[in-house]
Each structure stands twice: as C-alpha cells, then as structure tokens.
Amino acid sequence: MSKIRVKNIKTELLSKQFYTLNKVTFDYLMKNEEWVTQVRECYDRGDGAGILLYNKEKGSIILTRQFRMPTYINGNSDGFLVEICAGLLDKDQPEACIIRETEEEVGYRLKSVKKVYEAYSSPGVMTEKMHFFIGEYSNNMKVNAGGGLESEHEDIEVMEIPFKEAIEMLNSGKIEDTRTIVLLQYAIIHKLL
C-alpha cells in the first residue's frame, strides 16, 4: 500500500437537495515533501451501475435514448443522448441495481449478468464509482415495454439495434456517453458478438 499523503480533512456542506455537494478542505503532501492546503468541491450522488445488453443470435444490442439537461446546456443540440441502460444504486448492491434498472428502463428481466469493470466516472469532481456489466437478453425475457419510471417522469426510448450499427455510431461520433463507449469497446475487444 502506498503512503497516505492526506490529513486534516474537513467537510463543509454546500448543497443538499436532490444530491449532495460538499466542499472538502485538506492538507496534501506534495511529491517534493511539502504539505499544502487544498480545497475540492465533491459532488455525491452515490454509485451507479450500467449494462451492455446483447443477443448473439440476433447480433443485436439494446441501448436507450433520453434527454439529458447537462448535455443540452453544453453543446448537445437537442439534448438527447444514446446510452447503455444505467442507474444509481439507491442502496442496492450493483448486481441487484442493474437487474432492476434493466427491467424498468428497457423491459427485460435478466437471470444473470457479468461484472466487467469498476471505474470512477469523473474523478476530479464526483465521488461516483460506476459498476459495468454485460448481460445476454432474449425475446422470452421481455416483461414490459420499458421506458423508465413514470413517477419520476423518466421518458426513455428503447433502441434494439444491430451491433454493427452501434459500431458505426461509435466511429462516427454519434455516441457521446463515456460509459457507452467503454462497454462497446469491451464488446469489440472481447468479440462478444
């Protein structure tokens, strides 16, 4: 284990509305052995899970398309983003979360999933660790139309598309969500389809 280079951590709550924003002040030991005081704002939404759903026989995958306000205010012309099925853990274990999200968002009840990566989403600013999964779906696992929770005004379009088309979208820059890029590249590297 490497040497601990941080001490005197103080946390000040800046905002606690839907999620939590803290201002964290701490002493940090620079590589030149000098202690300095640093401040970092840290946004805490808990951890998340996402999944690439694929069907080998059909050569297809399932993605979602939904409006994302933060992208709309940062250059995404209509605000819609193509993404893997994903959600926040909400106190669930990652595997239970992604099975629940898959049923809510795209309407398939999975029996099993495979964890492939764990990674921090945006390590300079967010606490969130993302749990990445892959999972095989088939027509007989379909239990509802998907679309997300009406109670939360989720409005998710389910996209079942050929894997080839997804790769074309990836290569032409039409997929702009990092998590989705990560799992599509996993599928290519591991020749999943």
Ligand SMILES: Nc1nc2c(ncn2[C@@H]2O[C@H](COP(=O)(O)OP(=O)(O)O[C@H]3O[C@H](CO)[C@@H](O)[C@H](O)[C@@H]3O)[C@@H](O)[C@H]2O)c(=O)[nH]1
């Ligand atoms: N009222 C309110 N609702 C919010 C707010 N922020 C999010 N929500 C609602 O909270 C729900 C969260 O849905 P999930 O499916 O659990 O999460 P997600 O938004 O899809 O998040 C996934 O993608 C994120 C990246 O885009 C990931 O950061 C996250 O870990 C997860 O994978 C959605 O209904 C969303 O509309 C807010 O500030 N106010």
Ligand SMILES: [Mg+2]
């Ligand atoms: Mg979601």
